[in-house]
Amino acid sequence: MRATVLHGIEDLKVEDWPEVELGSGEVRVRIAAGGICGSDLHYFRHYRMGNYPVLEPFVPGHEISGRIAEVGPGVSGLSEGDPVAINPSRPCGACDFCLNGRELLCTDMKFLGSSRRTPHVQGGFAETFVTEARQCVPVPGDLPLSVAAFAEPLSVALHAVNRAGPILGARVLVSGAGPIGCLVGMAARLSGAARVTIADVVDQTLERARLAGLDDVVNVSKGDGALVDASQSSGGFDVAFEASGAPTAVLSAIRTLKPGGTLVQVGTFVDPMVPVPTDLIMTKELRLLGSFRFDREFDWAVDYLSSGRIDVTPLLSHSFDIGDATEAFQIAGDRTQAMKVQITFS
């Protein structure tokens, strides 16, 4: 079977990849769609993730969906042909965090398509993929598998909103109108936010955010003056989600939050050492929270997608066959064209 294998910076090859035997509790999934995430792009451009270089041929991809192709021994509840979304988190189930309902902080997490461990946990941009049955969440037969592949990024967004706490009636700022930022805005609306303002530096991506139903879009490429004005007319934002990874966005959020407001850090920075105005954090009594991946929100994401309560279709901008995977990654890196780019495998 074929997989997209990263061998170096911008060196992605579609090549034969060994089929592995199914172990107990495992299933083989024929992959249908895989969304390219910011972290996949980071691997493509830098051949590393933060402090974790890629040390061996590496298959990226963790936003994947498909159909069960083969069921291993000891698996119940899944049969050949079932459509599924694959949860890329594989926590150990035995550490203190796992035992206390905080699996995402697992000290022995295996997350698909990640170089944090060696040997690396290979990802799912491949024609078939073997995973534990517990990671496969069935989806309705009439749900397009391209939509099911949004379960992972949507669960990141749901987790970020969950971290903020109740936001019924809140005025919300989202910095960064990429797929995660847009999904955070949509999840905030679902959770009862009164108004969601989304800021970015690219008009095309803001236009998609508008199509996705977000209330106000602000281009901050020439500074955050318009954002400060918008926040002042309403007394400031109650909650800000930083999903751009731009240091200036952290500053804007801290400036435009109401006293007592909450900042949730979702985005990843290329250089994570970001100076912040600590005086404002102190005198406004802001809450600063981190949000990393997701826990049980994955199942909720599948439910919201299946019921249509969240419509992600305006965010799917491109779809490429596996044979054009390099082009898919190149387009995904061009924010004037792309929102969510997917690779299709069958």
Ligand SMILES: [Zn+2]
């Ligand atoms: Zn992702």
Ligand SMILES: [Zn+2]
């Ligand atoms: Zn654990």
